[in-house]
Amino acid sequence: MAQPANSSATRDNSKDPPGSTPAASQALRGIRVLDLTRVRSGPTCVRQLADWGADVIKIEAPEDSAQLGGPRSGADFQNLHRNKRSLTLNLKSDRGIEVFRRLAKTADVIVENFRPGVKKRLGIDYDTLSADNPGLIYASISGFGQDGPLAARPGFDQIAQGMGGLMSITGKPGEGPMRVGIPIADLCAGLFAAQGILIALIERQSSGKGQWIQTSLLQAQVFMLDFQAARFLMDGDIPGQAGNNHPTSIPTGVFRTKDGHMNLAVAGQEIWGRFARALGRDDWLDDPRYATAPARSENRDDLGHEIEEITITRTTEEWVDLMNEAGVPAGEINNIGQVFANPQVQHLGLSQPVHSHERGDTHLVGQPIIMSRTPSRIASPPPLAGEHSAQLLEEIGYTEEEIDALKSVGAI
Secondary structure (H helix, E strand, O other): OOOOOOOHHHOOOOOOOOOOOOOOOOOOOOOEEEEOOOOOHHHHHHHHHHHOOOEEEEEEOOOOOOOOOOOOOOHHHHHHOOOOEEEEOOOOOHHHHHHHHHHHOOOOEEEEOOOOOHHHHHOOOHHHHHOOOOOOEEEEEEOOOOOOOOOOOOOOHHHHHHHOOHHHHOOOOOOOOOOOOOOHHHHHHHHHHHHHHHHHHHHHHHHOOOOEEEEEHHHHHHHOOOHHHHHHHHHOOOOOOOOOOOOOOOOEEEEEEOOEEEEEEOOOHHHHHHHHHHOOOHHHHOOOOOOOHHHHHHOHHHHHHHHHHHHOOOOHHHHHHHHHHOOOOEEEOOOHHHHHHOHHHHHOOOEEEEEEOOOEEEEEEOOOOOOOOOOOOOOOOOOOOOOOHHHHHHHOOOOHHHHHHHHHOOOO
16 A cells, blocks of 8 residues: 655665664665653663664753763663663753654654643644654653543653552562562563564555554553453452462472572473472372362461472572483572573673663663664663764754754754
């Protein structure tokens, strides 16, 4: 189907933009993304697009280096904002909005995570911008949705973890709600937004039209409840905290060893048999307390104590090797340093080198997806604020004199 004449989808995507950053991948080459995001959920979304080769233009307020709540040299900023170009733009000024609208006509994707209502007030909402660019894909990430009774609340990851039910099932029984150790609502909302953008890009190939994509921290967190949510919706079961114990697969959890702890995942009757034999406890297979899954659930604590009486006699390494040889899933419990020292993690290339403007030679976390023809890489560090402003404005037709005039009035 032919694309609309004024759609961004008609641009020649066969070549990288002149003067663009080195390509991180060829997968999304030619897709232009305007990044209005800050903090974490939005930058997580945009990082997915940048790492797979989109031409991402980070829109930053002049003299504002704290959009992430931290310095540009911080590890958080460095990890979230690689593989982009930077344009400083004052969206509180009429001239700045004029520049943004002109740039938006050339964009395939815009991503924002303002509070609902801000984009409309600025005149850079989907309805306004898509009037001049019907192929535009516009992604909005919020705390609780673009409308509804709680839409105006400020969004924060830990608030979403609590409201979305995660904290009620995390931690040990009786010790009160517990957040998880990463901002999982932020991260998942960003990943779901990126997925929505990719879906919309594929759909645009046939329709020629863009669309408005919406997700939120709350939606992402509720979706990530997964089987726990299904247990409630289908069976009315409201799960509680189980600590390190798996709620349904027993014995699965953390067990002490001679020199620390290990994880065991004894799921299903076949693996239970392998596990009992590996421990030298064939008698458990006929023990009415442990012979079946329902019996093991009812006698979880007694079984756990008996298991640990055995596991504390050998080291973690010895048990992990023995269990895996027996076909029982088992693994070490690593700190972050041990994670990146792990030979399998090193083999998978998850730590990737980059030369940062602020930090010099360092490493960042690479993409966890391996593509046979269009791999991702960290091709460039986070840009300096406004590093590409003149270049980008020239690309959309501004003369040197016009750029100087924009600088003089504080628009860029």
